[in-house]
Amino acid sequence: xxxxxxxxxxxxxxxxxxxxxxxxxxxxxxxxxxxxxxxxxxxxxxxxxxxxxxxxxxxxxxxxxxxxxxxxxxxxxxxxxxxxxxxxxxxxxxxxxxxxxxxxxxxxxxxxxxxxxxxxxxxxxxxxxxxxxxxxxxxxxxxxxxxxxxxxxxxxxxxxxxxxxxxxxxxxxxxxxxxxxxxxxxxxxxxxxxxxxxxxxxxxxxxxxxxxxxxxxxxxxxxxxxxxxxxxxxxxxxxxxxxxxxxxxxxxxxxxxxxxxxxxxxxxxxxxxxxxxxxxxxxxxxxxxxxxxxx
Amino acid sequence: xxxxxxxxxxxxxxxxxxxxxxxxxxxxxxxxxxxxxxxxxxxxxxxxxxxxxxxxxxxxxxxxxxxxxxxxxxxxxxxxxxxxxxxxxxxxxxxxxxxxxxxxxxxxxxxxxxxxxxxxxxxxxxxxxxxxxxxxxxxxxxxxxxxxxxxxxxxxxxxxxxxxxxxxxxxxxxxxxxxxxxxxxxxxxxxxxxxxxxxxxxxxxxxxxxxxxxxxxxxxxxxxxxxxxxxxxxxxxxxxxxxxxxxxxxxxxxxxxxxxxxxxxxxxxxxxxxxxxxxxxxxxxxxxxxxxxxxxxxxxxxxxxxxxxxxxxxxxxxxxxxxxxxxxxxxxxxxxxxxxxxxxxxxxxxxxxxxxxxxxxxxxxxxxxxxxxxxxxxxxxxxxxxxxxxxxxxxxxxxxxxxxxxxx
Numbered sequence: 001x002x003x004x005x006x007x008x009x010x011x012x013x014x015x016x017x018x019x020x021x022x023x024x025x026x027x028x029x030x031x032x033x034x035x036x037x038x039x040x041x042x043x044x045x046x047x048x049x050x051x052x053x054x055x056x057x058x059x060x061x062x063x064x065x066x067x068x069x070x071x072x073x074x075x076x077x078x079x080x081x082x083x084x085x086x087x088x089x090x091x092x093x094x095x096x097x098x099x100x101x102x103x104x105x106x107x108x109x110x111x112x113x114x115x116x117x118x119x120x121x122x123x124x125x126x127x128x129x130x131x132x133x134x135x136x137x138x139x140x141x142x143x144x145x146x147x148x149x150x151x152x153x154x155x156x157x158x159x160x161x162x163x164x165x166x167x168x169x170x171x172x173x174x175x176x177x178x179x180x181x182x183x184x185x186x187x188x189x190x191x192x193x194x195x196x197x198x199x200x201x202x203x204x205x206x207x208x209x210x211x212x213x214x215x216x217x218x219x220x221x222x223x224x225x226x227x228x229x230x231x232x233x234x235x236x237x238x239x240x241x242x243x244x245x246x247x248x249x250x251x252x253x254x255x256x257x258x259x260x261x262x263x264x265x266x267x268x269x270x271x272x273x274x275x276x277x278x279x280x281x282x283x284x285x286x287x288x289x290x291x292x293x294x295x
Numbered sequence: 296x297x298x299x300x301x302x303x304x305x306x307x308x309x310x311x312x313x314x315x316x317x318x319x320x321x322x323x324x325x326x327x328x329x330x331x332x333x334x335x336x337x338x339x340x341x342x343x344x345x346x347x348x349x350x351x352x353x354x355x356x357x358x359x360x361x362x363x364x365x366x367x368x369x370x371x372x373x374x375x376x377x378x379x380x381x382x383x384x385x386x387x388x389x390x391x392x393x394x395x396x397x398x399x400x401x402x403x404x405x406x407x408x409x410x411x412x413x414x415x416x417x418x419x420x421x422x423x424x425x426x427x428x429x430x431x432x433x434x435x436x437x438x439x440x441x442x443x444x445x446x447x448x449x450x451x452x453x454x455x456x457x458x459x460x461x462x463x464x465x466x467x468x469x470x471x472x473x474x475x476x477x478x479x480x481x482x483x484x485x486x487x488x489x490x491x492x493x494x495x496x497x498x499x500x501x502x503x504x505x506x507x508x509x510x511x512x513x514x515x516x517x518x519x520x521x522x523x524x525x526x527x528x529x530x531x532x533x534x535x536x537x538x539x540x541x542x543x544x545x546x547x548x549x550x551x552x553x554x555x556x557x558x559x560x561x562x563x564x565x566x567x568x569x570x571x572x573x574x575x576x577x578x579x580x581x582x583x584x585x586x587x588x589x590x591x592x593x594x595x596x597x598x599x600x601x602x603x604x605x606x607x608x609x610x611x612x613x614x615x616x617x618x619x620x621x622x623x624x625x626x627x628x629x630x631x632x633x634x635x636x637x638x639x640x641x642x643x644x645x646x647x648x649x650x651x652x653x654x655x656x657x658x659x660x661x662x663x664x665x666x667x668x669x670x671x672x673x674x675x676x677x678x679x680x681x682x683x684x685x686x687x688x689x690x691x692x693x694x695x696x697x698x699x700x701x702x703x
Binding site: 002003005006009010013014016017058120121122123124126128130131132133140142144145214215216218221223224225255256259260263264265267268 | 348484510511512513515516517518520521522524525527528540541544545548551552553554570573574575576578
């Protein structure tokens with residue numbers, strides 16, 4: 001039986017990890033919601049943002065968080081271009097399947113270019129506060145993990161407000177819920193979808209930066225992330241940002257706690273067990289996500 | 296229709312040319328050698344594919360060996376070394392075909408090994424069939440040595456299980472009140488990484504040091520918070536990581552974030568990488584690591600190797616380059632001692648000589664048991680200040696081992 005202190009520490013670590021998962025998965029669920037696009041390249045963009053943060057820090061000597069000033073607008077623009085230039089040209093009938101292929105190709109391109117530009121050497125941002133931590137009722141909370149969690153909370157809250165309180169948000173949700181109806185009431189769904197896709201990629205810029213604070217990065221790292229992230233958005237209900245966040249927290253916590261009795265190898269399988277269970281029992285997802293019922 | 300036809304004729308022309316060139320090469324390598332003929336060394340290396348990074352490193356080591364030896368007048372009184380390197384694309388089928396070609400049709404005088412266990416085992420089998428000596432730079436896993444090869448020699452100081460031998464000896468020789476009492480092990484699920492940690496674990500357990508945590512994690516693990524929490528909660532005197540690179544770095548940082556201060560911390564591979572200090576800055580204090588090669592090691596030929604390699608490639612050699620070079624040194628020592636370098640009876644003379652003798656190399660003196668397993672152990676290095684220094688064994692050390700280690 002693990003001690004209370006270890007249990008508490010694991011809960012703290014699990015919640016912090018879950019918060020990071022929520023941020024990393026947010027864009028993925030948006031793409032699917034807006035366009036039925038399975039975006040395999042999302043985690044490649046995360047690693048790209050992480051590399052840009054590392055580069056900013058090691059070349060320019062400024063805090064990696066400041067790289068977001070450039071990467072967030074850059075990724076937003078790239079997202080709009082990607083959607084308008086490539087994905088919106090796919091035939092609707094085969095969109096979901098073809099989007100897997102096309103974004104797979106994009107992921108390979110990003111991985112290759114990262115390897116070409118920065119070599120395969122594994123990098124880590126050397127931060128003065130990289131190992132700093134403080135005491136919270138006997139558990140240690142690492143500053144970098146808390147910053148990542150904070151970034152996740154702020155960006156997900158902003159995303160939520162944007163979706164619920166702004167006209168663009170309404171248009172985006174209308175596009176997600178019923179594209180034809182949205183068009184009938186005068187929403188320019190093409191434009192909205194483009195911006196929505198850009199928004200998803202902008203979350204990747206923030207997520208990648210958060211990831212870079214406390215991880216060693218290398219070009220092929222994205223393959224390790226895409227599986228768990230896909231599992232999170234299915235469990236959360238495809239297309240639901242709030243559902244993905246809830247699923248992310250729960251799975252992060254479960255992974256962290258299961259590691260105590262089962263070890264790292266089996267604890268990782270929690271994502272896939274949850275994925276199979278969801279598909280078998282409740283394919284529309286456990287949290288929100290009425291959308292997926294139609295598929 | 297025109298274009299495929301044209302392509303076919305090009306392909307025919309090309310293969311005809313290749314065929315002619317191959318035949319030409321074969322003639323040169325035939326019988327009747329004069330003392331001016333080059334010694335042709337056949338090598339297949341993974342220059343593309345999974346192992347391309349280390350494969351290219353080993354290639355540089357071989358090239359440096361050929362150049363340095365030739366600049367000094369070659370072997371056997373004036374015969375120059377000529378390398379014939381093929382790319383096996385990190386593919387085990389391809390590597391077999393490569394060695395068949397090198398030995399059978401190209402009639403090379405000697406062969407040396409490719410990179411990594413997965414390619415060494417099948418290629419050693421080919422060399423065995425032809426009765427060729429097979430010195431290899433990078434097959435350290437146990438399965439290399441239990442195949443019954445009589446012609447194989449691993450040109451490095453030790454296999455994975457023996458990397459920490461010097462450290463185990465040092466710790467077990469400490470007086471009882473100073474000896475670490477509890478140890479936590481975390482190892483990647485990988486034969487090499489796990490081998491290093493478990494080699495030490497076996498020896499320490501036999502010496503009465505208790506194992507309090509024993510974690511294995513898959514290679515794709517990126518979050519080490521929970522593993523670190525488990526280790527920190529058990530408060531062991533010492534932590535041992537059977538690591539490659541990113542896992543070792545992430546685990547060290549995760550332990551530091553939990554404010555865990557062990558008396559001793561040993562991690563394989565990661566701390567010896569040039570990228571390590573850039574990744575975690577001044578948080579390296581006191582970390583131990585076994586290493587098969589150091590540019591600062593005091594072995595006689597090492598200074599020359601580092602100097603000339605740096606002049607040739609514009610950078611200092613790392614372990615892969617050193618392993619290639621060492622392989623060359625071992626073969627050269629056998630050739631000089633046996634007085635021959637060609638296929639046929641000569642090969643058995645080379646093999647017999649290596650079984651009975653010790654060879655001085657850039658990684659220290661090497662000798663082998665009957666299976667070709669080297670009899671040494673790795674040097675142990677420790678991070679002191681902002682530099683990594685050799686602390687064990689006593690005859691190679693640059694600094695004293697600091698134990699208990701300073702806080703990180």
